[in-house]
Every structure is written in structure tokens, then in C-alpha cells.
Amino acid sequence: MGQGVFVIAEQRDGAFRKVTYEAVSEGRRLADGLNSDLTAAVLGSDVEKIAGELGKYGADTILAVDDPALSDYSTDGYTNVLSDIIKAHDPKLVILGASMQGKDLAARLAARLDTGVVMECIGIKIDNGKLVYTRPMFGGKIIADVELSGTPPIAAIRPNVMPIVEAPKSGVVDKPVVQAGEIKTSVVERIKDEGDKIELTEADVVVSGGHGTNGDFALIEELAALLNGAVGASRFAVDEGWRSHGDQVGQTGKIVSPNLYIACGISGAIQHVAGMSTSKNIVAVNKDSEAPIFSKSDYGIVGDLFEVVPAIIEEIKKINNI
Amino acid sequence: MEVAVLVKQVPDTESLLQLAGDGVSIKTDAIKWVMNPYDEFAVEEALRIREAHGGTVTILSVGSKKTVKTVQTALAMGADRAVLIDDPLAEGGDALATAKILSAALKDIPYDLIIAGQRAVDDDNYQVGSAVAELLGIPQISQVIEENILDGKIKCKKVLEGLTEVVEAALPLLFTTQRGLNEPRYVKLPEIMKAKKKPLDVKTLADIGVEPGTVGAASNRVKITAMKLPPERDAVKMIDGDSVQAKAASLVKILHEEAKIL
Numbered sequence A: 001m002g003q004g005v006f007v008i009a010e011q012r013d014g015a016f017r018k019v020t021y022e023a024v025s026e027g028r029r030l031a032d033g034l035n036s037d038l039t040a041a042v043l044g045s046d047v048e049k050i051a052g053e054l055g056k057y058g059a060d061t062i063l064a065v066d067d068p069a070l071s072d073y074s075t076d077g078y079t080n081v082l083s084d085i086i087k088a089h090d091p092k093l094v095i096l097g098a099s100m101q102g103k104d105l106a107a108r109l110a111a112r113l114d115t116g117v118v119m120e121c122i123g124i125k126i127d128n129g130k131l132v133y134t135r136p137m138f139g140g141k142i143i144a145d146v147e148l149s150g151t152p153p154i155a156a157i158r159p160n161v162m163p164i165v166e167a168p169k170s171g172v173v174d175k176p177v178v179q180a181g182e183i184k185t186s187v188v189e190r191i192k193d194e195g196d197k198i199e200l201t202e203a204d205v206v207v208s209g210g211h212g213t214n215g216d217f218a219l220i221e222e223l224a225a226l227l228n229g230a231v232g233a234s235r236f237a238v239d240e241g242w243r244s245h246g247d248q249v250g251q252t253g254k255i256v257s258p259n260l261y262i263a264c265g266i267s268g269a270i271q272h273v274a275g276m277s278t279s280k281n282i283v284a285v286n287k288d289s290e291a292p293i294f295s296k297s298d299y300g301i302v303g304d305l306f307e308v309v310p311a312i313i314e315e316i317k318k319i320n321n322i
Numbered sequence B: 001m002e003v004a005v006l007v008k009q010v011p012d013t014e015s016l017l018q019l020a021g022d023g024v025s026i027k028t029d030a031i032k033w034v035m036n037p038y039d040e041f042a043v044e045e046a047l048r049i050r051e052a053h054g055g056t057v058t059i060l061s062v063g064s065k066k067t068v069k070t071v072q073t074a075l076a077m078g079a080d081r082a083v084l085i086d087d088p089l090a091e092g093g094d095a096l097a098t099a100k101i102l103s104a105a106l107k108d109i110p111y112d113l114i115i116a117g118q119r120a121v122d123d124d125n126y127q128v129g130s131a132v133a134e135l136l137g138i139p140q141i142s143q144v145i146e147e148n149i150l151d152g153k154i155k156c157k158k159v160l161e162g163l164t165e166v167v168e169a170a171l172p173l174l175f176t177t178q179r180g181l182n183e184p185r186y187v188k189l190p191e192i193m194k195a196k197k198k199p200l201d202v203k204t205l206a207d208i209g210v211e212p213g214t215v216g217a218a219s220n221r222v223k224i225t226a227m228k229l230p231p232e233r234d235a236v237k238m239i240d241g242d243s244v245q246a247k248a249a250s251l252v253k254i255l256h257e258e259a260k261i262l
């Protein structure tokens, strides 16, 4: 087995994604547990200037891989470079965020290295020197412990589950020379979502609306904005065209685990619950006291969301002196 | 345009799951088996591509006897032919093992394009498509919501968090599906009857030249050591009050003071 823990950092437009800090923090915790060190790698163009920041969360060494050919993420380029670096480095374990990009990369990299990978990992423990990974399966209806073989094992961690912990280390920045190799795809356009929305999978608070909103998401938006959160939706709301596909929470939508999830006018179908059951606190507002969502929630209010949500907004404003 | 579609049979998402006695798998007797929802998008898109560009759509699946039904559903939707790899020696293999089988089978299937689901909703591995592309040495585009093929090139819209990217590549290529790509067609009864006459080749590992020990449970890089049901939440606390305002006030107070989240 190799040595050290290796984190693949994800950045976009010169800023690290939140899950990167989670991955580095988890990497530090495991490196300490395994008595080894932590290396992080960040790829892109002009990433040297942000690389050092990862030292704050516990990276001993940061590999800043600057190459114009890597400025846009490509599965080919990133897999080529990282498989070379990882082979040379021979770590005990590779951690990255299970973002869209992270999952795309982890899957291809694992196939290239002929190694085991665990996606959407929600826990890693060291059990008698062995690494055991916890992950949901069947849309969260089952939680499994898995062991990985192959060198090195790769864990893609679910965003928003593992804590960000500051643990300053030297954070020495190295600039390895790499070959991006053949890249068969090219990004021809990038279209940013409108507004300054908080990404659903990274948000601390998610307020979701369903069929019960009848297509009027104004109150849902207002409550989400007040709590600095993101808006989610049931598939019903998405199928009706009330919200875009990117807002759908559930088994065939996004998986979210915010600190607070507020479901408004959502019945709590098993496929919806699959996408939010790992939220730390769940509140349901539904006019039907028998709605299944209540049995999946921590707190419930029976009532019409068009009356209850404005009242909640008013009360939050009161405690915040707004 | 030759399109191959990777289709997996999975438990219906409505299924209530129970753990099997071995503690590392689920009971399968009471489960209703269906096509992975993301693979329905894949089949539908393949059919639309054939409508626009001609060619054939081949369904490819690794499964067992019961998988025939799902493969026939894909044929009933309109696919031309299907190949099912059914071999006890393939059983219990992980995602990479499955990808090895699929890529071996694809050596005998002509393709310009391969379409897979972004994930199968049972294992939620998000892996097989990428691994197949890697093993075949072709590029991949994940989470596609729109595609456009012109002059041997494909342009795909893929979604990322807060962002949509348009990615272009020359064929052959593999892409995986995301919701929003299309609305899969419903299958009508007469089509299911007709589908039974379409070519369905059932093959073994030997037929596609895969050495038994290289796939199947013994080859696994990922070993499930325990399965459990997710921890139960504490019973829901229903918030009472004389008025809507009182209920809201009491909820906000609890979230603020007890749960310390506001």
C-alpha cells in the first residue's frame, strides 16, 4: 500500500468549490489517523495563486498544476494528468468531492487505474487499520459499508456532509510538470444560471415547494432568500414547468443534505425523500395531517402553506430584528 | 448512425426494500423490476437519433433471465435488436466488472455512439458509463440534457451545478443522460407483442471472450461488508397552536432556541 492521503481539489473560475474544503478537512482527519501526510492537487490555468489556501485546512503539500490546456475541465485531460500524478505519488487513498465534475472524473480515473471507487460517500472510518467507507444505495433507502481494493482506492464524498475544519499546515506549493495528453472534447460554451443563486447541493438551507404551491413559488423564494438558502422542488413542480430540472430534489433529481430542509406542499413520495433524507433537520408544511412527509420530518405544521409560510417569514424577521 | 444503449434492470423506485439474511444484499422476491429510469431517457434519445439520422439502435444489458423483460421493453419502445449477457460467472460483479463485460460485448457491436444512464438507481454508482468509455478508449460527456449530431460530430449540453456547458467532440463517443433530455415514450401493448419477434441474442462470457475470473464477484474492487436501513429519525414533533401565527412562532422559536439553526 502507498502512503499519504491525496485530495483532488475542485475549483471553478479561480475559487475552490465548498466540497473541496470538506474533502481537504476529511483528508486531514484521515491522514492524522493513518499517521501520514496530506497532499492536495488543483488543476487549471493560473491556479498557483489560490493553491496555498488549502494549507489552512490541513494540506501539507499542494500540487498546483497550471496548464492552459487544463483551464476548462475535460475528462480526458484531468484523467491523463491525475492518473500520472497519482501513480507517481502512490497514495493510500484519494478523496474528491462528489460534484458533477468529481463523479465524472472519479469514474474515469478509477477505470484507468483499475481500482475501486465509492461515490457519494458519507463517511470514512479507520477500522483496525482498514478503511471502511459508508455510502447510500437505492436512493438512500439502504446505507452500506464498503471496502475498496485496487491502488489507490478513490472516495468521492457527498457535498455538505463532512465538516469543514481549519487545521493549518505548511501548505507548501509545488508545481509539477505534466502532460495533458490528448483531449478529445472541447467546451464551446458555458452558460451560467441566472442570478446569484446558491447551489442547491451546497446550501445550508433548502426550501422546497411541490404540487401544493400550485405553481406560485414567490413565498418559497422569499423564505429561501431570508434564510440565505436555495429553492428546491418536487418532480411534480418540475414536470409542470414551474421550476427547472436543476431544482428537482429526489431519486431522479439532486441529492441534498442541508442543515435545514423545509418541504412545503410536498406529499413526501419515496422518490422525493430519497433526495433529502440525509438533511440534518427537516420541517414539513402540509395541509393534510396524514401526508407521508410528516413521518420523514423532525417538525411539522399542518396548514395551508399560503398562510403558514408568510407567518414563518414574519416570525423569522422578528427574531432577526428585520 | 449506429447507436448502442446500455440498459440495466433495477427495482422499481416505489419498492420497499428489506435486507436479506446475509446482511450485504436485499431481498429480491417481492421486488418489481423495471428499466432504470435514466436508461429510459437513453433509449428514447437513441430512437430520436435514429429517426433523424437513420441507422440501428442496439440494446445491451448484463443481467439474468428476468432481465429479458426489460430488454423487451426497450425493443418495444422501438430499438432494433438487443444483446443480453447472462452468465452465472458474471454475478455479483461491481461496476468496473460490469463495464469490462459491456466493453467486451461492444467489440462485436458496431457503434458510432453509446448512450448510458448517468446512474442506476439501485447501486447509484455513477460509474459504468465512464468506465465503458475508458475501456473502449472513446471520449465521454456526462449528464447530458440536449444533443445535436452534425457531420460526424456531436454537441452536447451538460449540466453542472449552477452552470450548463456545451461540449463538442468527434464520434465515436459515449454520453450519459440527465433528466430534461426527453420524455420517454409509453409502450403500447401491440408493440410488446411485436418486440418478442425482434432479435435478442443471449450470450455468455465465453461468447464475448471474457475470462471468467476477470469479472464477477471474485474480481470486485468494491466489496459491500454491511448493509443497513438508514437510521430512523426521532418521531416528528407536530407544532400546535391556536392560530397559524402561533404555530409559526412556536416553530421558529424551536428552530432558534432548541435546534439552534436559525
Ligand SMILES: Cc1cc2nc3c(=O)[nH]c(=O)nc-3n(C[C@H](O)[C@H](O)[C@H](O)COP(=O)(O)OP(=O)(O)OC[C@H]3O[C@@H](n4cnc5c(N)ncnc54)[C@H](O)[C@@H]3O)c2cc1C
Residues within 6 Å of the ligand: A209, A210, A211, A212, A213, A233, A234, A235, A236, A237, A248, A249, A250, A251, A252, A253, A254, A264, A265, A266, A267, A268, A269, A270, A271, A272, A275, A285, A286, A287, A288, A291, A303, A304, A305, A306, B013, B037
Ligand atoms: C421513477 C420515478 C422517479 C421519481 N423521482 C422523483 C424525484 O426525484 N423527486 C420527486 O420529488 N419526485 C419523484 N418522483 C415522483 C414522486 O413519486 C411524486 O409523484 C412527486 O414527488 C409528488 O410531488 P408533490 O409532493 O409535489 O405532489 P403531490 O404528491 O401531489 O403532493 C402535494 C402535497 O401538497 C399538499 N398541499 C396541497 N395544497 C397545499 C397547500 N395549499 N398548503 C400545504 N400543503 C398543500 C397536499 O396535501 C399533498 O400532500 C418520481 C417518480 C418515479 C416513478
Ligand SMILES: Nc1ncnc2c1ncn2[C@@H]1O[C@H](COP(=O)(O)O)[C@@H](O)[C@H]1O
Residues within 6 Å of the ligand: B006, B007, B008, B009, B036, B038, B039, B042, B060, B061, B062, B063, B095, B098, B102, B115, B116, B117, B118, B119, B120, B121, B123, B124, B125, B126, B127, B128, B129
Ligand atoms: N448490468 C448492466 N447492463 C447494462 N448497462 C448497465 C449495467 N449496469 C449499469 N449499466 C449502465 O451504466 C449506467 C450507470 O450505472 P451505474 O454506474 O451502476 O450507476 C446505467 O444507467 C446503464 O446505462
